Amino acid sequence: MDRFVSHYVLRLDAKGRVSVPAxxxxxLARDGFDGLYCYPAxxxxxxxAGGYALLSEIDALTAGFQPYSDQREQFALALYGTxxxxxxxxxxxxxxxxxxxxxxxxxxxxxxxxxGHKFRIWEPGRFRxxxxxxxxxxxAFKQELGTRMMAAAAVPKPLGARE
Amino acid sequence: MDRFVSHYVLRLDAKGRVSVPAxxxxxLARDGFDGLYCYPAxxxxxxxAGGYALLSEIDALTAGFQPYSDQREQFALALYGTxxxxxxxxxxxxxxxxxxxxxxxxxxxxxxxxxGHKFRIWEPGRFRxxxxxxxxxxxAFKQELGTRMMAAAAVPKPLGARE
DNA sequence: TTGACGCCCATGTAGTCCCATGATAGCCCA
DNA sequence: TGGGCTATCATGGGACTACATGGGCGTCAA
Numbered sequence: 056m057d058r059f060v061s062h063y064v065l066r067l068d069a070k071g072r073v074s075v076p077a078x079x080x081x082x083l084a085r086d087g088f089d090g091l092y093c094y095p096a097x098x099x100x101x102x103x104a105g106g107y108a109l110l111s112e113i114d115a116l117t118a119g120f121q122p123y124s125d126q127r128e129q130f131a132l133a134l135y136g137t138x139x140x141x142x143x144x145x146x147x148x149x150x151x152x153x154x155x156x157x158x159x160x161x162x163x164x165x166x167x168x169x170x171g172h173k174f175r176i177w178e179p180g181r182f183r184x185x186x187x188x189x190x191x192x193x194x195a196f197k198q199e200l201g202t203r204m205m206a207a208a209a210v211p212k213p214l215g216a217r218e
Numbered sequence: 219m220d221r222f223v224s225h226y227v228l229r230l231d232a233k234g235r236v237s238v239p240a241x242x243x244x245x246l247a248r249d250g251f252d253g254l255y256c257y258p259a260x261x262x263x264x265x266x267a268g269g270y271a272l273l274s275e276i277d278a279l280t281a282g283f284q285p286y287s288d289q290r291e292q293f294a295l296a297l298y299g300t301x302x303x304x305x306x307x308x309x310x311x312x313x314x315x316x317x318x319x320x321x322x323x324x325x326x327x328x329x330x331x332x333x334g335h336k337f338r339i340w341e342p343g344r345f346r347x348x349x350x351x352x353x354x355x356x357x358a359f360k361q362e363l364g365t366r367m368m369a370a371a372a373v374p375k376p377l378g379a380r381e
Numbered sequence: 382t383t384g385a386c387g388c389c390c391a392t393g394t395a396g397t398c399c400c401a402t403g404a405t406a407g408c409c410c411a
Numbered sequence: 412t413g414g415g416c417t418a419t420c421a422t423g424g425g426a427c428t429a430c431a432t433g434g435g436c437g438t439c440a441a
Contacts, residue, residue: 056252056253056303058298059298060255060298060301060302060303061298061299061300061301061302061303062299062300065431065432066431066432068431068432068433068434069433069434070385070386070433070434072432072433073431074430074431074432076430076431077429077430077431078303097286112285115285116285116286142386142387144386144387144388145387145388145389146389146430146431146432147430147431148431148432150385150386168295168298168299169298169299169301170291170294170295170298170299171280171294171298175295185295186295186296186299186300188292189291189292189293189295189296189299190260190296190300192289192292192296193260193292193293193296193297194260194261196289197260197261198261228421228422229421229422231421231422231423231424232423232424233396233423233424235422235423236421237420237421237422239420239421240419240420240421305396305397307396307397307398307399308397308398308399308400309399309420309421309422310420310421311421311422313396313397382441383440383441384439384440384441385438385439385440385441386437386438386439386440387436387437387438387439388435388436388437388438389434389435389436389437390433390434390435390436391432391433391434391435392431392432392433392434393430393431393432393433394429394430394431394432395428395429395430395431396427396428396429396430397426397427397428397429398425398426398427398428399424399425399426399427400423400424400425400426401422401423401424401425402421402422402423402424403420403421403422403423404419404420404421404422405418405419405420405421406417406418406419406420407416407417407418407419408415408416408417408418409414409415409416409417410413410414410415410416411412411413411414411415
């Protein structure tokens with residue numbers, strides 16, 4: 056598998072270390088990135104983490120702005136400036152910096168969540184809330200999509216016909 | 219055969235393992251996915267499962283949104299975050315996680331139902347009610363379609379004409 | 382000197398692998 | 412056409428391994 060999938064709840068030990076889930080480590084190894092690229096999520100109390108795949112997403116984003124533009128510099132600052140490259144020890148664990156932990160409200164337990172090309176690190180309680188909200192939104196979206204399809208199908212009409 | 223069809227009732231053993239129906243395994247083997255991609259269905263107490271064919275369906279869904287957009291992240295969270303890639307052992311069995319079993323209300327027996335490019339896993343009792351409801355809906359829909367067609371035929375009007 | 386960090390080893394548990402058994406259905410041969 | 416044989420599949424259980432977690436020790440830098 057080449058993407059981050061599923062979620063795991065893991066504990067920090069007395070030294071502040073957390074095991075990165077083995078399946079995530081496997082993805083990182085394949086990605087080729089040595090360590091863990093990590094920064095506070097822009098608009099959530101969570102951390103974004105990953106390898107080269109994540110880095111190239113950031114590149115693509117900043118590249119979208121004019122060179123030397125304020126926006127570009129601000130993005131670069133917010134993303135690159137707050138990033139850390141965490142070392143992964145022999146047992147596959149990392150130590151989160153205080154800045155990172157503060158941003159996410161992490162104390163002694165974390166939830167790792169795969170998002171495909173990257174993954175997020177949450178304080179477990181906050182994660183549950185976030186997941187519930189996201190699930191609700193997706194469900195609503197799917198339902199809307201479904202009823203639209205049904206409406207189109209109910210009246211025998213060529214697909215894509217205008218209302 | 220390259221799609222999941224028919225349905226099977228199988229039992230979990232003491233270790234919580236279930237055999238994936240052999241015909242489904244054959245489809246997965248052809249699909250090339252190593253393991254079983256599985257997640258809780260959004261709007262039913264059931265599990266969706268499959269291989270790359272299912273994954274690409276999810277890809278298509280999330281790829282439609284801008285990177286870093288709220289919607290995309292929520293979709294990724296709800297879809298990738300709740301997914302699991304289950305290992306298939308030498309005998310073609312998988313172990314469902316507690317989260318998955320809870321969502322579907324599975325205890326010691328499951329029903330596998332083929333849906334073409336993916337399949338669903340149900341608690342057998344719930345599957346029966348679902349099937350009954352679905353059958354009823356389809357019957358009603360078909361009937362309605364029939365009368366509409368009849369009406370359309372009575373008044374000679376090109377097929378697909380607007381009401 | 383002391384704390385932080387990197388590196389190493391220890392342990393319990395849960396997941397994985399491997400082999401065994403029983404049932405079934407398809408096939409071959411008389 | 413009927414009976415037996417065999418391949419396939421679901422199921423069961425024991426052994427082993429990988430993983431998360433905990434702790435010790437040396438090193439380097441304030």
